[in-house]
Amino acid sequence: xxxxxxxxxxxxxxxxxxxxxxxxxxxxxxxxxxxxxxxxxxxxxxxxxxxxxxxxxxxxxxxxxxxxxxxxxxxxxxxxxxxxxxxxxxxxxxxxxxxxxx
Numbered sequence: 001x002x003x004x005x006x007x008x009x010x011x012x013x014x015x016x017x018x019x020x021x022x023x024x025x026x027x028x029x030x031x032x033x034x035x036x037x038x039x040x041x042x043x044x045x046x047x048x049x050x051x052x053x054x055x056x057x058x059x060x061x062x063x064x065x066x067x068x069x070x071x072x073x074x075x076x077x078x079x080x081x082x083x084x085x086x087x088x089x090x091x092x093x094x095x096x097x098x099x100x101x102x
Contacts, residue, residue, distance in 0.1 A: 051093045069093075 007026050015023040029036065055070050069075075075091050078084075086094035 049095045
């Protein structure tokens with residue numbers, strides 16, 4: 001059986017708005033609250049800081065070239081273990097989070 005195409009959530013929202021009794025929402029807020037909270041936190045977060053060049057190296061050539069941050073695997077493991085931000089575990093290139101005002 002071929003996979004179903006993804007649902008068009010905007011069409012569903014419009015159809016639900018026009019006839020809420022006949023068309024249930026495919027993604028009601030009660031089922032997407034965690035996602036909406038993450039999106040809001042990202043929106044309200046300070047802009048990311050640029051990692052200094054000394055911490056980054058390039059790997060590969062041409063179109064397959066990508067950047068790697070020195071020591072990032074270990075830093076991610078520590079941050080995940082402590083449930084902390086990079087700035088909270090003392091990563092030199094990470095700045096402390098600032099709250100956005102207004």
